[in-house]
Amino acid sequence: MQVANVNLPINVTGRHVEVTAPIKDYAVKKVEGLHLDFPRIMEVQVILDVQKYRHIAEVVLHCANHITLEAVSESTDLYAAIDEVMGKIAQQMRKFKTRILRQNRPRHATVKNYHEKILNIEGFEEHAEAEPKVVETETYTVRPMYVDEAVLQLEVSNREFIVFTNANTEKVNVLYRRKDKGYGLIEPNA
Numbered sequence: 001m002q003v004a005n006v007n008l009p010i011n012v013t014g015r016h017v018e019v020t021a022p023i024k025d026y027a028v029k030k031v032e033g034l035h036l037d038f039p040r041i042m043e044v045q046v047i048l049d050v051q052k053y054r055h056i057a058e059v060v061l062h063c064a065n066h067i068t069l070e071a072v073s074e075s076t077d078l079y080a081a082i083d084e085v086m087g088k089i090a091q092q093m094r095k096f097k098t099r100i101l102r103q104n105r106p107r108h109a110t111v112k113n114y115h116e117k118i119l120n121i122e123g124f125e126e127h128a129e130a131e132p133k134v135v136e137t138e139t140y141t142v143r144p145m146y147v148d149e150a151v152l153q154l155e156v157s158n159r160e161f162i163v164f165t166n167a168n169t170e171k172v173n174v175l176y177r178r179k180d181k182g183y184g185l186i187e188p189n190a
Contacts, residue, residue: 008032010044017050017078026079030086031059034093040064048078057081059089065156069093119174142172150175151183 010031012024027046034041042062049056055078062067070093073084144165145153154162154175161176166187174186 008041009046010046012046014050015047015049017048019048023048023078025161027057027082030082034086034090046082050078050081055081057085059085061089061093065153067096067156069096101154103155144170147173147185154183 007017008031010028012019012027027048031046040063042064044062045060047058047060049058053076054074055076056072056074058072059070059076065067069089071085071088071092073081075081075084075089118166122143140163142163142165144167146167150162150164150173153164154177161174163172163174165171168172169187171188176184176186178184
């Protein structure tokens with residue numbers, strides 16, 4: 001598991017203030033200290049502003065799957081403003097991850113619902129169409145990831161399924177949304 005942001009593009013800019021090397025190094029060090037669980041950070045913008053006695057720090061995280069997180073903090077000291085804004089952005093990342101994980105918790109069906117599903121499956125009759133047609137062809141990039149990462153990717157996107165290479169088995173899997181708000185996983189036998 002990766003424990004540090006490697007080659008992360010971090011842009012530190014200043015409004016009404018010259019960004020010195022120590023300030024830039026401090027901001028970059030703080031950004032690199034953010035946890036890497038979720039969402040995956042693609043680019044970071046740190047904007048520093050000084051207006052008389054107000055020191056404002058703003059952080060914009062551009063993450064995977066078009067996720068953008070923003071935080072602003074104001075203090076009398078620029079370093080304190082950077083510390084506060086990093087705390088706020090880390091809290092937003094934790095909140096976002098918790099919300100996604102809470103939505104992905106498996107729901108246990110009651111015994112009654114389980115028996116109803118079995119009866120519906122046994123009484124199911126298949127109606128075959130005369131000639132199936134391919135209506136749309138889509139190319140899809142298959143990336144290696146774990147099942148829990150695929151669940152998070154599917155939750156964040158509005159797709160109905162995701163095709164990925166399972167990092168544990170190194171086989172192509174399909175994860176799809178079910179009507180009961182759960183997820184199904186299709187794995188090959190051989």
